[in-house]
Amino acid sequence: MTQLAVAANENLAHISNVLVYSSMAVYTLAFFAHIAEWVFGSRSKVGRTAAALTGAGSRTAGAAAAPAVTVRTKGGTAVLDKPKVVTRAAAGSRDLPDGPGAAGGTEKGDLYGRIAVSLTTLGFLIAAAGVVSRALSVERAPWGNMYEFSITFSTVAVGAYLVLLALKKNVRWIGLVLVTTVLLDLGIATTWLYTDSDQLVPALHSYWLYIHVSTAIICGAVFYIGAVGTLLYLFRDSYEAKLERGEQPGRFATSVLERLPAAGSLDKFSYRINAAVFPLWTFTIIAGAIWAGDAWGRYWGWDPKEVWSFVTWVAYACYLHARATAGWKGRKAAYLALFAFACWIWNYYGVNILLSGKHSYAGV
């Protein structure tokens, strides 16, 4: 490498650091905008959940079937509508409408919410540029150590959230939690995990790095979003159960929880998220085994990282089984999902930092 190229690379690495810090600043603004959204949203009187629950008792089976075809008369001509599909929740679920979101239907809250999403998008773009310039500075995939892993991880998590938003999925409620965690992740990355940009040790010279590590990061980011859904489901479910029993939850709990989607929706959301990435996680582990076979001469050697990947995989398999098993749906399955995600997080921070093994890229 010539002296000039080294200088250029150090420049790029510096630019990457500046970009990562800038994205943190922008995410911080997004954080405050989300707070404003929740605060203004709390001034609305939603009360939809409670109303729906009290109304539910008096509803009869037949009346729930809304009209599917309506005939309206406009200026004497009958305009015939297309058939509309009526959906019903499965038996036994509460069949509640989703909350209105953090803004609580208030105009001001919604405005701040939109500002927050715009800022998050901006923060994402800056962070992504930071990751890319880091990659350019080291002339390889930016996944050689925990610092690089962390900045990529949070960028992918925000990316997944923005994709879901773009697909018009109801996910804006996740915004505040997501931005908070991303700030935490980036804070830890820049203060404790920071490693100067550099080349890889020979064992990481492989195209499997691109395959195995990129899918691992995607899985983690998406599992994270699923876990947030599960956690909020548990809160919201207790809240709904309390209302159902005729008790009155605390004011703060009510204010926050009534604006979230219904427990059933949150549960479904996190199931779909987890189920969707589970095959990818399976693939990640298999790809890792193939790589280990090439790099270390054995496919599977119960290295701490391998152990915890296996534990995480089995825990998620357990969760998927629980969903298919009567008596294990709902809260019990949710606890399993959280356990599985805790394993994933431990596999990242705990195993890298506390347990030594062949996966010694921690570089802290």
Added chain:
Amino acid sequence: MSTTDKTTGAAAGDPAGTTVDEAAAGAQLSTAPLDDSPGDPVGIGLLGWARWTWRQLTSMRVALILLFLLSLGAIPGSLVPQNSVDLLKVADWKRNHPTLTPVYEKLQLFDVYSSVWFSAIYILLFVSLIGCIVPRSWQFVGQLRGRPPGAPKRLERLPAFTHWRTGTDPDEVLAAAGQLLKKRGYRVHATGNAVAAEKGYLREAGNLLFHVALIVMLVAFAWGRLFFSEGGKLVLQGGGFSNTLTQYDDFKSGSLFTADDLPPFSFTLDEFDATYERSGPQKGTARDFKAYVTYSEGAYGAPKKTEIQVNKPLEIEGSKIYLLGHGYAPVISVTDARGKVVFKDAVPMLPQDANLTSTGAVKVNDGYRDKNGKKEQLGFSGVFVPTFAGAGRGTMFSQYPGLDFPALALTGYHGSLGVDAGLPQNVYVLDTSKMTQFKDKDGKPFAVRMLPGESMTLPNGAGTVKFEGIGRWATFSVTHQPGSGLALTGAIAAVLGLAGSLFIQRRRIWVRAVTDRGTTVVLMAGLGRSESAKLPEELGDLALTLNSEAAPTAPEPAEAETEADPAVDTAAEGERA
């Protein structure tokens, strides 16, 4: 709002049996066991208990518990050092925890993955799995041969429902619906006034494939463990290796392995190349290792050239040759008191740190005679540094792993090496218990640091030692692991099966067309497994197609109290409400 309301659904007024209740409509949408609590033992005696135990073991609930236990059971192996991973660490741990060690040994915590309890969990799990898969496969075959169940009496109670009025004849509507569904890949079955259709059988097939693939993988691993072999060998640059048991420095194998299983091949290490980071904070970190080898397959195969890298093992006849480590081997010659060269060889030295400060021993067994003509053995222990800091700058620690400023420090002994005792000796360490160290004029231990090409003259005319040059060595691991191809096949099948199982929805659609007050009422409903996000969308799309292609919407007839299908009735009621 319970859908298991049996009073409405029973097909009592439907002699043709073409309508079923809603619970039946969802029956067999999967082959997952329905009853999760196998109840109490039925019948008496051993058979009843055996059957009960079997039913328990193959229930989803027990599978769930066993899976959970498997995940918990794997954890200790990451916290306690394992014999199978790192023997040295285990020994270290045992030394530091003398009280816990016997307890841990009883619990087999140093061998978690081959322990009795861990094996029990996964063997039970796989027995459960087989016991679950076999009946499910039969059931699935039965479903493939059968037909989708008829339309439930009250379609509007299903999770997704739509209806509209049309002027088209009911029979024409049904025919068009049947055709449309067939075109979309549904299996269609017409009964009476309705069409029943089902799609997404691949979900079940995928799920079964996934579970079978798990069994295949387990069998492959077991096979691999029984027949595997793994050996290590240090090869000097220019040196060679042929694949027989005696050539290995160390060797492990599975219980069913025999020496005949070693495929014949050989290779020589022509050259070894290493590059290191030259500058920056990670100066000295290894960047690239390459071993250039010439190998021949079989006993008399033609020689071929290739290179082995850390991530690129060489594969010969099912064995894989991995590059594991490397180091330096100073070439040293020893001339005795008579002026005869009694030793000339490359002496591999073991790296002690990241910059390859290396230590080793030179052992001159035969041929040496001192100045009195007496036979004796010589030994030298040495420290080699590829990049010396410079004279007067600290001790012999290497500054960089590359050969920038190589230096070798030796100190010599004479006497008996102790190799004749028949005990295996560490070739890198000198046993000086029966040797005397050479002393200089002042009586201090005699030690000399040399640069390549330099020599040292031993005190009292005992001879000279020359640092001739520097060779390299590399360590290779040769592994033979049968079953890995099968395991890979299983793994790929598992991912594919899983994708099919999780991404494909098994779902049913029913279309009913009845005449009511002069026009035709079309009712459509859909049912999927509980998490059916797409079902309403799909139903809407189907309805829209049917509506625009074959059954255009007609206006509502005037209010009239005529006898009608109860489903139409309720739907109409809803409309008016």
